[in-house]
Amino acid sequence: MTLVLREGYDAMAAAAVDCGCRFFAGYPMLPFTGLLDAFARELPRVDGVLIQADTEIEGANMALGAAATGARAATGSTGQGIALMQETIAEAALNELPLVVFNVARGQQDYFQATRGGGWGDYRTIALAPASVVEAAELTTLAFELADEWMTPVVLYADHMIGFTQMTIEQQAAGAARPAPDKPWALDGSSGGTGRSKVIWTWRQGKHNTPGPGPNRHWQSVAQKYDELAAVESRHVARHVDDAELVVVSFGTTGAFVDYVVDELRAEGHRIGTFRPVTLWPFPSDALATVARGDACKLMLVHELNAGQMIDDVRLAVEGARPVRAIGGVSQDESGMRQGDLLQVDVIRTRILDAMTGAGR
Amino acid sequence: MTARGTVVMALDRCKGCGLCVPVCRPGALEMTDERNAKGYVLPRLLDGCTGCRACAEVCPDFVFEVYRFDPVTMGASDEEVG
Amino acid sequence: MTDVDLTGARKVAAFAPDLLQSTEHHLCPGCGHPVAWRLLVEVLAELELVDRSIGVVGHGCYTQIITTADVEFLQCLHGRAPAVATGVKRMLPDRAVYTIQGDGDMVSEGLAEVLHAAARGEPITCLMLNNGVFGDTGGQMTATTTVGQRTKTSLDGRSADDHGHPIDVPEIVASFPGVAYVARGAVDKPNAVARTRRYLREAFASQLAGEGFSLVEVLTMCPTGWAVPTDQGAQYQRDQMNPTFPIGELRPRAMPPGA
Numbered sequence: 001m002t003l004v005l006r007e008g009y010d011a012m013a014a015a016a017v018d019c020g021c022r023f024f025a026g027y028p029m030l031p032f033t034g035l036l037d038a039f040a041r042e043l044p045r046v047d048g049v050l051i052q053a054d055t056e057i058e059g060a061n062m063a064l065g066a067a068a069t070g071a072r073a074a075t076g077s078t079g080q081g082i083a084l085m086q087e088t089i090a091e092a093a094l095n096e097l098p099l100v101v102f103n104v105a106r107g108q109q110d111y112f113q114a115t116r117g118g119g120w121g122d123y124r125t126i127a128l129a130p131a132s133v134v135e136a137a138e139l140t141t142l143a144f145e146l147a148d149e150w151m152t153p154v155v156l157y158a159d160h161m162i163g164f165t166q167m168t169i170e171q172q173a174a175g176a177a178r179p180a181p182d183k184p185w186a187l188d189g190s191s192g193g194t195g196r197s198k199v200i201w202t203w204r205q206g207k208h209n210t211p212g213p214g215p216n217r218h219w220q221s222v223a224q225k226y227d228e229l230a231a232v233e234s235r236h237v238a239r240h241v242d243d244a245e246l247v248v249v250s251f252g253t254t255g256a257f258v259d260y261v262v263d264e265l266r267a268e269g270h271r272i273g274t275f276r277p278v279t280l281w282p283f284p285s286d287a288l289a290t291v292a293r294g295d296a297c298k299l300m301l302v303h304e305l306n307a308g309q310m311i312d313d314v315r316l317a318v319e320g321a322r323p324v325r326a327i328g329g330v331s332q333d334e335s336g337m338r339q340g341d342l343l344q345v346d347v348i349r350t351r352i353l354d355a356m357t358g359a360g361r
Numbered sequence: 362m363t364a365r366g367t368v369v370m371a372l373d374r375c376k377g378c379g380l381c382v383p384v385c386r387p388g389a390l391e392m393t394d395e396r397n398a399k400g401y402v403l404p405r406l407l408d409g410c411t412g413c414r415a416c417a418e419v420c421p422d423f424v425f426e427v428y429r430f431d432p433v434t435m436g437a438s439d440e441e442v443g
Numbered sequence: 444m445t446d447v448d449l450t451g452a453r454k455v456a457a458f459a460p461d462l463l464q465s466t467e468h469h470l471c472p473g474c475g476h477p478v479a480w481r482l483l484v485e486v487l488a489e490l491e492l493v494d495r496s497i498g499v500v501g502h503g504c505y506t507q508i509i510t511t512a513d514v515e516f517l518q519c520l521h522g523r524a525p526a527v528a529t530g531v532k533r534m535l536p537d538r539a540v541y542t543i544q545g546d547g548d549m550v551s552e553g554l555a556e557v558l559h560a561a562a563r564g565e566p567i568t569c570l571m572l573n574n575g576v577f578g579d580t581g582g583q584m585t586a587t588t589t590v591g592q593r594t595k596t597s598l599d600g601r602s603a604d605d606h607g608h609p610i611d612v613p614e615i616v617a618s619f620p621g622v623a624y625v626a627r628g629a630v631d632k633p634n635a636v637a638r639t640r641r642y643l644r645e646a647f648a649s650q651l652a653g654e655g656f657s658l659v660e661v662l663t664m665c666p667t668g669w670a671v672p673t674d675q676g677a678q679y680q681r682d683q684m685n686p687t688f689p690i691g692e693l694r695p696r697a698m699p700p701g702a
Contacts, residue, residue, distance in 0.1 A: 023534060049533045053526070054559040061523040061556075065499065065530025068517050073530065091520055187531070189538045192514035193462065193493040199509050201518035207510050208464035369447050371458060374466060378473035378666075379674030384633055392674075401472065414456045415633040419677075421477040423459040423466040428452035 002171040008133040008162040011169055012102065013038035015140040016074060020180055021100070022048040023066035023073040025059035030337055031160040032078040032104040056081040060088035060101070067097045068200055070186030072144050076102030079110040082155075083118060089153050090119020094202040094222060096185075098147035098154075100140075101125070105159045107332055107339045108252060111309035114155045115281040122219055124226045126154040126233065127280035131255040133167035139278070148180050150229050157280060160338035161253045230282035237276045240266060241291045244273030246356060249288070249314050250303045251277050254328075254343060258303055261348045271296065272352070280310070285317035292318040300324045301355050303348060305331040305339050327351040366412020369426040370404070377401030381416040381425070390416060460484045462493065462513045469507060473673030475663025475680075476505045478630035479572050479639070482661075483543070484512050486643045490651070496539035499528040501553070503545035504578045522553025525560035528567045539647055541568040546587040547577040550610050554586065557612060557658070564621020564655040568646045571612065571660040575684060576668035586610045589687045593670065609687055613660050617694040623654035625694035629662035631677035635690065642692065649696050662688060 006014065012035060016024075024039040026032065036052065043050040049066070053059030059075045066073035077085065082103050092099040103110055114127040126146050130136035136158050143154040191197045195209050206212025213221065239259065241247055250258045255276040262274050275291055277284050291297055300322055302311040308326050315324050331342035341347055375397060382390045387409035395403045404424075412429035459466045462484040470476055487493055493514055500509050502521045509516040519527040524542035532540040542549075549557050549571045557569055576594050577583040584594040584601060587609045591600045601609075617625040624646050628639030639661055646657035662684050664676035671679045 023530065025530070051529070051533070055555060057523065058526040058556055058559060061520065061526035062530040062533075064519070065517065065527035066534045067530070068527075069531055069534040071534045073534075087520060088523070187497050187515050187517060188535060189492075189495040189497050189515050191494075192487075192496060195464070195513060197513045197515050199516040199518065201509060201516070203518070205510060207513070209513075366455075367447055367449070367452065369449075371466075376472035377673070378676075379672075380473060380664075380677060382674065383677070412455055413633075417456040418633040418636045419478065419630065421470065421472075421474050422468075423463075423477070423481075425456065426454065426458045427456035428447075428449055429455050430452050 003168045004171045005166055005168050006133065007034070007166045008136055008158065008164065009034035009038040011133050011137040011167070012140045012156070012158065013042040015137040016100070016144065017042045017046055017048065019072070019141045019144050021072045021074055021144060022046065023063060023071050024048070024075065025051040025053045025062035026076050027053050027056045027059050027081060029078045029081045031106065031163050032076055032081065032102065034163045035076055035102055035104050056084040057088065060085040063099055064088055064092050064097060067092065067099045068187050070183040070188070072098070072148070072180060074100035074102060076104065079103060079105050079113060082110065082113060086118035087120065089117060089125060090121055090123050091202060092153045093119070093123035093125060094121055094219065095200055096151040096222065098151055100143045100147050101153055101155045103155055103157050104163050105157060106337050107159065108254060108305040109330070110157065111251070111280060111304065111306060114157050115283070115313070122223045124281055126150070126152060126229070126282070127157055128154065129157040129252040129278060129280050130162060131253055131276065133162055133165050134169050136162045137169055145178050146233065150225065152229070157252060159253055233279060234282040234284040234287070235278040236284035236287050237278060238273065238287065238291060240273035241275060241294070241297070243271050243296050245271045245296055245298045246301065246352070247273045247275050247291055247297055248301045248303055248352060249275045249310070251280060251310055253339070254303060254305060257343055257345055257348055261345050261352060264349065265352065270356070283313045283317065285313070288314065288317040289319065289321070292322045297322055299355065301327045301352065303351070304328040305342050325355060327355055364408065364410055364430060366410045366427065366429045368406055368410060368416065368428065370406070370424050372397050372403050372424065374422050375401055375403055375424045376422050377403065378421065380419050380421070384415040384419050386413065386415065387411055460488060462488060463511050464513050465511045468511065470504055471667045473664055473666040473676045474504070475574065475630045475665070476572055478636060479661045479663055480505070480508045480512065482636065482640045482643055483570070484514070485640065486647060487514060489644065490647055492539045492647065495537070496541065497531055497535070499524045499531065499540065499542045501542065501544040501548035502579065503548055503572070505543055505545060505572050508543065521548050522551070523556055524548070524553065525556040525565070525567065525569055529560055529563070529565050532565065532567050539568070539650055541570060541647070543570050543572070545578070546571060546573040546575060547585040550586040550612055554610070558616065561616040561619050561622050561656045561658065566650050566653060566655055568650050568657045568659070571658070572663045573660050573688065574663045574665035574668060575609070576665055578665050578668045582668035589683055592683060594668065611688060613658060613693045616656070616658055622656045622694055623649040624657040624696050626692040627660040627662070627688055627690055629680065629685070629690055631662070631664060631680050638690070645696060654696065660688070
């Protein structure tokens with residue numbers, strides 16, 4: 001096992017390239033820009049293509065085109081730029097194209113964007129939220145694998161902290177990732193003139209000789225696919241929940257800080273645990289509901305650095321079985337580019353202890 | 362007059378746009394009051410067709426199949442589409 | 444219809460190219476798009492690109508081509524075709540990759556995409572079918588609607604004071620380095636059709652030779668959008684559009700060395 005010291009940007013780009021990503025297009029925006037720069041360094045070493053697009057919309061559409069040829073392709077931005085890409089992401093979903101979208105976010109305020117999306121129609125995207133540089137590299141690989149397996153866009157929700165943090169990670173062995181599956185739907189021109197030439201189209205009406213299901217049945221089948229996906233692909237990390245009276249739910253890098261505080265509190269004798277969704281979508285509702293309904297749990301706290309986004313999904317999962325309270329809030333630093341004070345361990349500790357007191361323990 | 366060309370017309374798909382009439386230099390096409398099943402008025406071929414293909418070139422509905430009658434004497438040449 | 448005696452006749456024009464799986468379409472009487480479709484598939488067949496080309500098609504009446512032409516298509520978002528085509532071409536550089544877009548798609552919604560693709564010298568061929576209206580949505584003004592042209596959103600005729608002037612993309616990109624070939628054709632009469640067929644051939648040839656970005660604009664009649672009788676569409680185009688959008692090669696292919 002070879003350990004290397006890698007900045008989050010490099011770790012994600014290297015993981016992408018190592019699992020076969022050969023196309024990336026994006027437009028600079030802080031804190032995403034470091035990832036664009038990293039792909040610009042990584043892709044040429046495998047004869048891949050890096051295009052700095054002239055708008056986010058352009059970059060997303062370039063990546064969609066590359067994905068339509070069967071290549072592993074990605075794009076990315078920061079929240080505002082991801083906002084520009086929404087139509088394109090929906091288009092990829094309804095075309096059933098694998099497309100990985102990196103959001104190197106300015107904080108946790110893009111949870112709704114990552115899980116609800118702002119595109120059109122009945123579509124979902126898998127959304128993966130790493131808590132560290134190591135997990136960001138692992139989930140990058142997983143993102144490409146899931147995108148291909150389910151023929152869907154996948155959002156990788158990283159952030160400023162992951163981008164700029166250096167961590168030792170295990171260097172990926174060549175070929176370690178699952179290879180891309182066969183893609184008989186991919187375009188390469190060769191079905192032209194056969195009478196059964198391919199067309200990729202969200203309306204899926206097909207051609208005169210080869211009629212398709214049409215928009216109604218196609219969009220129904222896409223919706224059904226997402227139901228099937230949701231039943232099997234959710235991922236989470238639960239720690240110390242078996243005896244926890246109080247469970248703190250968080251996502252992304254916030255989770256690492258919450259774990260640190262909870263470990264401290266456990267050492268002081270508190271029966272407290274954590275639950276961290278790794279897939280923001282599909283949200284691990286069943287697992288969270290099981291924890292909530294367990295004999296130990298009396299209260300769930302949600303610590304997220306936004307005005308309350310993931311807490312909606314927590315409440316939906318818990319369905320009133322236990323009280324759910326927000327202990328986070330909007331929190332940016334003074335530059336607006338990254339998380340602010342609510343990420344500090346002493347602040348988190350105080351808020352958890354205050355909530356414990358309030359619970360009448 | 363011996364025709365130098367002729368057309369076969371798939372009038373079931375004609376949409377009566379009339380674009381073929383002015384491009385026919387011999388004036389061998391005119392619109393009629395006949396209508397197809399879709400209700401569109403139809404062209405008909407008059408004498409004088411030279412098989413120049415102008416109608417087929419401009420028709421949006423692929424109505425025309427164009428033929429030329431080969432000349433009997435040696436040395437005669439086909440008129441090219443202008 | 445009376446039967447035609449074809450004794451001694453030889454066919455000089457078939458109904459339609461074999462590549463069209465059907466000759467039926469839902470486009471209006473007198474629409475110029477199907478003529479442009481026909482020229483495109485004729486050129487693809489002539490250049491032996493049928494099984495090594497991918498068309499990226501935007502949103503408009505012309506989009507129906509993807510249900511009939513027997514070549515591979517990727518239908519994409521309004522205006523984005525040059526960007527999507529870029530992604531396709533970069534992954535499959537030896538295929539002929541082209542876009543089919545309307546004037547609304549390319550010049551209104553997608554102006555940034557086509558200009559940036561041209562500036563990159565992306566070796567794709569962009570086709571714009573220009574009828575100066577958003578036909579598919581009922582005939583609204585686009586960025587190529589000519590001054591004086593009446594549309595649903597310029598009911599008294601486009602006014603320069605109120606609506607500005609139309610944009611001529613071929614003239615703009617013709618000056619970009621990295622652009623290999625630019626032309627504007629039409630399908631209103633036989634010799635225009637013949638010239639347009641040649642322009643399309645040149646454009647694809649320039650792509651195959653790796654010369655850079657190519658673009659062909661084709662004026663296509665839209666009597667419905669222009670509110671003129673179908674048999675006057677061709678003349679309306681010549682009177683109203685040709686003066687603003689002159690026919691010809693705006694950027695011929697560079698002469699090969701030693702020629």
